[in-house]
Amino acid sequence: MKNVLIVGATSAIAISCARIWASEKASFFLIGRDPSKLQQTADDLKVLGATAVHTCILDLNDFNQHEEALDECFSLMDTVDITLIAHGTLPDQSECERDVAVALHEFSSNGLSVISLLTLLANRMVMQASGTIAVISSVAGDRGRPSNYLYGTAKAAVSVFCEGLRARLFKSGVHVLTIKPGFVDTPMTKGLSLPGLLVVSPEKIAQCINKGITKKSNTIYAPGFWFFIMMIIKTIPEFIFKKMNL
């Protein structure tokens, strides 16, 4: 039976992953901000077969609380087999351009909070010398686009941080998986006009993540076809890219 820690447990992708693990009778430590949503998620997982579900209410921008939350998790579970870092927001780019405070706050939510958590978490995982840390980054971190480069910047930071962490933890038997989803049909993307053919369900992303964890992949695009899309986008020379309205 797996022990699973999920940060941002009420996000659509996290819930879909958790449902897979719940049916395999996993035990959970769920971290989230909204007590009611966290409780509803916990109830659902219990019905679906979870052995135990602990919840922890936390505003992830309150970095001082990170250590305590992780302490609680590791005291309840002797080993953590899977950690999924799934929290995030989708900033309003134009607001980030007008207001520095908004920009920095969003960078903190999507970037700094992940760095803080992963730093504390990595040391605990090294102690147990096993397990996987799966981190949801984004295809948006592969290239800075005018329409959402604040989000992209934070995700780029997360991707590079994970790359370094992966190499560091590899020697101690801890695996780090970077997940780069494309467009996903979730509450976070509610109201955006996205190209229908490229949008997939959170359940599909969850299958990709679960497979990536099992196969100990390093970086996965979810679904896999984004690898090819991003390969093309990454090769567009800057002098053309800057003229494109992406």
Next chain:
Amino acid sequence: MVDTLSSWGRYPAFPQTPHFTHWRGDLSDDLSDLASSYGSTLPYGQGRSYGDSCFAKTDHVLQTAYLNRFISFNRETGVIVAESGVTLEQVLSLVIPCGWFLPVTPGTKFVSLGGAIANDVHGKNHHVRGTFGRHVLSFNIVRSDGQKITCSLQENSELFSATIGGLGLTGVIESVELQLIPISSSKIDSSTIRFGSLNEFFSLSDEFDSKNEYSVAWVDCHVKGSSTGRGVYMTGNHSDSGDLTVNVKRKMSVPFTFPFSAINKMSLPLLNSGYYHLHKAKPQQAVINYEPFFYPLDRIEHWNRAYGRAGFQQYQCVIPENNAESAMHELLAAIASTGSGSFLAVMKRCGDIVSPGMISFPMPGLSLALDFPQSSSLNSTLFPRFDTIVREAGGRLYPAKDAHMSGEDFRTFYPDWKKVEKLRDPALCSRFWQRVIS
């Protein structure tokens, strides 16, 4: 991502814009937001209603597909509580391994719990268990004035009865408490018997319905004369022993909408006759999985696309026991004479168990469901002919399948519509309701 939604029959064409709701706590705000932006809306689950009963008057629907969490499941008592967007498929996957099954299931598992209540669906066991609504212990409903009301037979019983079969008009169902039935195996002991005429069907049904949990018949609506109403009678019971396993079969799919209907005057007689002769004249017994027994069409994803771009209409009526045989003869003769008949022609003897629903469809008697590829002659000539037969026999039509019923007929068939209208949430209205009550 803002793809529009249609109904299962894809007729009439009123593309619906979905507005998603994700959390129980947000439901009230989402409902009032929609009401203030568009005037009114309608909850939309899986879109398995055939006609226009799942269309909002404003064409802006409140999509409950993401309201799909379980809340509790008592493995000892078989009582399950879940959000209204949970599908019957989700319920089955969870409960079968624990030895429980749906008390009543329609012919597809891709419907939501909310939809099953709103249409008070029935199944092959109507003669012994009545409609779905009879097994609903309680539900919570959210109204546009911000109230959340718990309804059951004991508590707010009027709203409970108006909501069961109430076509989603009395509020948005947030969560449902349902009593399941125990099973010892996920297998079904089934038997099939061919019958040569309507008369033979009635004697089979009289003899075997009461001895079996499930019974249904398929009827060949292409033959005339003395074999009118020939078909295949099927019964089934949950097996006493065996595994409790959820079938996960790879699904086939109709990948695109056919340019014209594959079910047409050329293919239908062949399909019908072929299916009839596929079954041996002698009774056949078999132990089969629950999936092919209850949900044969669920194996083919998007089967409605085979009816082409114009879509199709289903005609489902129920005729009271006294007039059932004669009216059914007339209906089948009318179909056979036009040659436009249906492949999916299903007959089911409904029992006398009363539903709590005010405007629930079934009544003691014989129900007939037929699918027709859409053409303008359906609403202008064929259906009016059927309607006359049904009306004169004292029967009625099923709103969940309907795209043509006249307002006058609806109000005659369902005299309690006024009570539902009185309890209707002012922020909810469907194209169907607008059509039949004005």
